Every structure is written in C-alpha cells, then in structure tokens.
Amino acid sequence: MSTPILQVKDLCVAVEDKEILKGVNLTINPGEIHAIMGRNGSGKSTLSYTLMGHPRYKVISGEMLYKGQEIGEMTPDQRAKAGIGLAFQYPVAVPGVSVSNFLRQSVKSIRGKDIPVKEFRKELKELMGRLGVKDEFLSRYLNDGFSGGEKKRLEILQLSLLNPGLVILDETDSGLDIDALKTVSEGVNALATKDNAILLITHYQRMLDYVKPHFVHVFQDGKIVASGDSQLALELEARGYDWVTKELSPSGVA
C-alpha cells in the first residue's frame, strides 16, 4: 500500500495552555475525501490550524506525518511548500496588496519558480471562469471588503492554483448561499484526484450533498468519537450530535 497522505497519531494540542485537542487519530490515504463534523467549539478548526502550523497552536504530544514526513517542526510556509493547503474559514484582509500580485508571489513560492505572465494569466483566467470569479477581483486588495462568498471563492481559487497534496477545507460552506455553495463545491471536486486527499471540516451536512466523502468523522471535545461512511453525515443531520454521545461509545472508535 502507498504511504498515507496524512497520519495523525494521538495528537494533543493546546492554545494558551488550554488543551483543545485531546488525542486525535486520523489516517487519510491518496484519493480519499474525509469529512470532519462536529459542534462549534469541538476543536475542528484547531485541527486545521495545527496541521497548517499556526504558531499559537502548540503541539503537546503526538505526531503529524505528511506523506510519511513529520511536519511538527515545520513553519507554515514550509508545510505549504511540502504540499499542505488550507482554505480558511475566515480569510484575512491584507490592504494594499492586490489579489494578482499576491497570487503570483504565492504560486512562485510554491512552485519554486516564476511562471511567464502570459501563461499565468491563462491558467488563472480558466480557473476564475470555472469558479465564477470576476476579472476585477485581480486588482482588488486581498480579501479587503470582500463578501463572505467572494472570500471563499478566492480560497478555492488559490488552492486550485497551488494544487496541494492535502487540501484542508475549514468550514468552507459557511456563509455561502446555495449557488455559491454549488460553484465552490464543484471547484473542490475538480481539485480531487487519485493522488491527493481532501479533509473537509464542516458544521453542516449540506456541503456533503455536493462533495461526497469516503469517510465521515464526528468530532467532540477534542477528539474523534465516531467514524463512518457518508451515511453517518445524514444521520447526524437527522438526529443531531447528542445522538452520537448517547448511542456510540467513544471506546468503539478510539
């Protein structure tokens, strides 16, 4: 069997001395789409920030392996260059920096070389068309004054350009109307190949109507308490998260 894209082993993470992740175990193989579902505050987003290397999220114990390589000591840019990509729940505005300038520098950093402007434009235009991103976007300042939907489209546009081996989507569906959700989901599906993997973190089931996960994990109090196939997401939607606590024994999946 090939090396998994991601292996998380007994991962415990604290933010400002408060333990948020309490022993997460997760293995994602090439070609797989995994969804993590859970209530607000269950630690889902902490997992995505920790995988990307946010300095405020301190790993207390456990391992994170990307394609077999420990990433715990790597800075966020090193992880990005290695092949991890995160679509943010709340993309940050950087006033004065145009989207096109930013995308170009980002692509250059990740690919390790500059690409000719013409080629870059062509690639960009094609992706923009697919994601319903207007031309005027390119000259606007990065995420500055963007609507929720615009930000999310731009996140998917970035990941599509950077083409990571592990795509982490942190609540990408939040704040999207149904049309935007469809377009963004199509963008996500276009990203998926047999060689990469997608980790989709969400509160609601609705994005899973468009992006079909192979595995669904339920997150509660800093760890995965239940795992199943896409059927599990539907049950969660119908019966709520309390049902998991009552009926599924955590020890059964740990």
Added chain:
Amino acid sequence: MSADLAFEPPSVESSVIDDIGNDYKYGFSDKEDYIFKSGRGLTREIVCKISEMKKEPEWMLKFRLRALDIFLKKPMPTWGNCGLLNDIDFDNIYYYIKPSQNSEKNWDDVPEGIKNTFDRLGIPEAERKFLAGVTAQYESEVVYHSIREDLEKEGVIFLDMDSALREHPEIVREHFATVIPAADNKFAALNSAVWSGGSFIWVPPGVKVEIPLQAYFRINAENMGQFERTLIIAEPGSFVHYIEGCTAPTYSTDSLHSAVVELIAKPGAHIRYTTIQNWSKNVYNLVTKRAVAHEDAKVEWVDGNLGSKLTMKYPAIYLLGPRAHGEVLSIAFAGEDQHQDAGAKIVHAAPDTTSLIVSKSISKNGGRTSYRGLIKVYPKATGVKSSVKCDALLMDETSRSDTYPTMEVDEKDVNIEHEATVSKVGEEQLFYLMSRGLTQDEATAMIVNGFFEPFTKELPLEYAVELNRLIQLEMEGSVG
C-alpha cells in the same frame, strides 16, 4: 553598517525587512576638496561672509543678520523630542561649504568627485529618463542645474535660489519669506540667516509643466549644516510637480539639515511637491514647509520620510481663497535610534475650502514615529470639509507610535473627520500569507508594502530612483 558602493539590487534572499533603515546604501563619503569651508560654529562674520561670497544685495544681508538675531534670541522648542533636540551642538556645525566655483549646466563640467557621487545616486540617469529639469546641490551650493529648453521658452524659471536672486531680484524680493518669515520658528530663523542653495521655480500663468522638476540634496562633510531655501510660485492656472530627494554619508557625529520651503499657488494654480527624504541616521532633519493656496488653487505635499536621526516636519497649507484644496500625504519609517516626528497643518481661512491628510507610519526595532497635526478653521470659513487619517503600524513590542492631533474650529458649518489607527503586523495576516508559501520575511514585506501602497501609488511611475529601491525592491523582493 555596510556601505554598498556598487548599488547592486539587493538580493531577494536577504532578510528584506531587516534591511530597511539598516542597510543604508548612500552612506559613503567623498574626500573633501572645497573652494571654501567656514569654521565650526555660527558667527555674525560667517553670515556676512556667505552674503559677500554670493555678492548679494544689501536687503538680503540685512534679512540674514536680523534672522541671526532672532535665532540667537529664540529658545529651543519645548515640544517634540526635546532630549534629542537639545543634543544639537550648534557650535560644532559647519554652516557654509562651497564645494566648487560654479553651478554647471553641462554635466561634464561638474567636478569629477562630485559627479561620481551623483552618478552613484542615479541623478543624471533619472534626468535623461523622465525629468524636465534637475538641480543637484552638494553641501551648500548647487553644482549642476538644467532645464529643458521647451520649458525655458514657455517662460518657466527653474534656477537655484542664489542664481534666482541675482537674475530675478524683483520676483524673489516680492515673495521671499512671505510665507515663512524668519521669526516663524528657531530653525526657520537659522535657515534665514545662513541659507544657501535650494530651488526657485516660477511658472507663468496658464503654463502646465507636465513632467516633474527635480532637486537632489547631498550632504558630504561631517557635521555639515545644509540650509537650502526653496521658493515655488505658480501663477494663476499653472501647474508644476517638483520632486526632491536627499541623502548623506553615515558618520558617528551629527549633521543638520534645516530647510525652508515656501509654495505660493495663485488662483487656480496647482502645485505638487514630492519629497523622498532618506538621510543617514546621523542627520537632524528640521524643516519648515508651508504653502499658501489662493482661490481655487490646489497644493499637495507628498512626503516620504525614511531616514535621519530626528525629523521634525509638518508641511502646512494655508487655504486662503474660496474652494482652495490642500492635501498632505505622508509616510514615515523609524528604525532603531530614529524618531520621525512628522505631520501636517491645514489652515482653512476661506469658505468651501477642502483638505485631506493621510499619514502612514511604521516603527521597528525600537524606532519611534509621531503624528502631529493641526486643522484650523477660521470663523466664517463655512462649508469647509476636512478629512484626517493616520495609520501607524508597529513591527514589534519595543517600537512606539503616538498621535497628537489638534483641532481648532471656530466655525459651525464644517465637516471634519478624523480617524487614527495603530496596528501591529498581525499574527493572523502573517499566518495567512505564510500558509500560501511566503516566508515570514516575504509575508512581512508584503504587508508593509501594502500598508504604504496608498503613498507609493501617488509617485510618478518612473520615480523609482529612491523609493522603489527602498521599498518596492527591498521589501517586496520578488516583484515579477
């Protein structure tokens, strides 16, 4: 501190943000080979000697001597950075240095050493590319001067101040020191006593000088005091854009730059004055800049303060006629051992006058920036609109930024907005950019560059000589 003489573009790999303010590339100095160098310190004799060497009319000598008395009597300012101000040793400064015999019109006639210096600073090169006229001042005197023939034919006068006094005494006498009298402040008085060099521009009615005129100021000697005097008069309906740049060698002891700049925008005229000040860290930069704007006139100060030990500079605009408009757009960068105390003053003295102040500052490595501003509205100046926006960015915990805004509004029918922000280079911004593959330095540079963008976009595209070298290339590193 390294003096990179070759002017090679900075390496992209270098820690871009650390270079700003540290890796000063203009810190080299030339061997001194001067026609005249005054002794240290300021005396009546030196003032007389300057006037005599320049063969000035009697009224100018009297003006200087009266200014000297004012300077000696006036106490030091008791505001701003008093600690640093009181460190100035006025007795240790050279008040007048004449580097060469003449101001040359032909670049080849400029003395070799000085020519090399300006070549290294990119001056004639910039002129060839995009300037309509150039003045190059070295120590106290202008050593090179040129203006495009077509402008001369249209009647535009662009001269160094000393030549203007000789060749156009009547225009100079009518306007000189009318905007900034000698008694305005201690440093204006000092300048008035020992002024030398600077630019004089007179634009005839209705003439629009579409291409910028530039002056470049270079201090070379240690403990030099440079006191240029600039006067720009835009006759009704005319336009001119003037750019000045400044550098100096790095010495362990201090030099003093204390200029006086007066702008007169007559009805419907438009003056834009751009400064890219990049003094070495041993220069006190204490400058008085003031403009008057008459009916329907427009004055813009675009002011970039990137160097010096202490800068105290508050470009002012007096809006004297109805519908006059004033703008002060400035950036300041303070690194270790630097204090940029800069700001703006707008005086609304007529109805329907409007103004805009945008001030952006960055402090790093314990550097300090201050915004000090005044908006004054006189009674009966109805319909005034003014907007002030100050943004400060702190790069670390040891750096400091303060805002001292003053509003004196004696009219009710006005609309004044003031907005001030202080932010730190955000952990979330850095993380976001780094998650897209940018290193921490690249990400920081991108944030800083974006912060300054409202300023840089106001500069002529071609004006890459100073600021692009400093900000665009060094900070962005990999502009494609």
